[in-house]
Amino acid sequence: MPASPGGSSFAGYFANSSWSLHWDWRTIIVSMTRQEDCMGRHPLARLRYFLMGRWALWLVLFAGYPVTATAQYSCNMSDGCYFACSPPVSGRPNGAIHMCSCSGAPIIGPPNGSHMGSACYDLGSQCAPWESYPMSTVNCQQSWSCQPGQACTTSSGCSGTCVYSDPSENYSGAPVGCVPAAGSQVCGSACCDPESICSAGECKPRCGNSPYSPATQCCVNETVLPKFQIADLASCPDRGPRPGYSPSVNGCGPEGWGWAIPDKYGLANFGPSCDSHDTCYGTCNSSKAGCDSSLKSLLAAECGRVYPQPQSLRRADCLGMVDRFYNAVNEEGAGAYDKAQKKGCICCQ
Secondary structure, eight states: OOOOTTSSSGGGGTTTTTTOOSSSHHHHHHHHHHHHHHHOOOOOHHHHHHHHHHHHHHHHHHOOOOOOOSSSOOOOGGTEEEEOSSBBBBBTTOOOEEETHHHHOOOSSOOTTOOOOTTTEEEEEETTTOOOSSOOOOGGGGGGGSSSTTEEEOOTEEEEEEEEEOOTBBSEEHHHHHHHOOOEETTEEEEEETTTTEEEEEEEEETEHHHHHHHHEETTTTTEEEOOOOOOOOGGGTOEEETOOOOOOOOSTTTTTTGGOEEETTTTOOOHHHOOOEEEEHHHHHHHHHHHHHHHHHHHHHHHHHHTTTTTTTHHHHHHHHHHHHHHHHHOOHHHHHHHHHHHEEOOO
């Protein structure tokens, strides 16, 4: 940041004055004349600065104290000008003093060999050895859109820092601007947060390095997956119930093969218990083991209902059939369970 006028440097002595002292009396008169470009060209103004120049010249010639040129020249706020040191140039190793507009707009005046763009022109004076580039921007800060070094918000809504840009032969725009923070994503007229990614001019949720649509897609381990089609249950650990879905039932036996296994055994009707087992398999995130155990309990209860005598051979045969049903689903039902889960679940909520 530029040094504030009135600091420890000798240049600060002149921070609040309306004129500058330089080694060369001709430079004083040049400075007074150039100041006119910001202060106006009224005849009384020209007379005033001419007399001030004469007085300053007398002070340099007779005070006996040589004053080094300073770029910390105070420019009236209403005039919108400031003074800056250019980078070193030929014959002026510490840089040349330039008058620049606060807004970066072109200054009307003789260019005098300026190499700092149309917003500035060279006053023909050398900067003091202790001065650096740039200097003396403090008198413009109240009219700037942001203050250098302070937090700001870009037009797209990104958080950033206000940065001062030196005028140069390649740049003569606004001296300050809000620069987005590192990692910010300017996306059209918006700013994407770190959890989003810019895609087709819009900020979309991020999944790894890819955008995705939560309405139709899921992000699992930074991989985009379809939301409503599950290829592998293991790839969708956060699956949830499919909206509006009701599991289908087909009695006892595999889907499409219910006729091969009768729903009744003797007096026992196993159909409702098998339907309950189908519903359990098709309920999202149900436990296969729990569904199978529940089937066995329901079938055994049906045997006990129709054959109440504990020692009845009919009851013993019925319970033997229950064991065969249970062993079949327990050992061979994994495929049916997975298929039913893929129908009853979506990959993510």
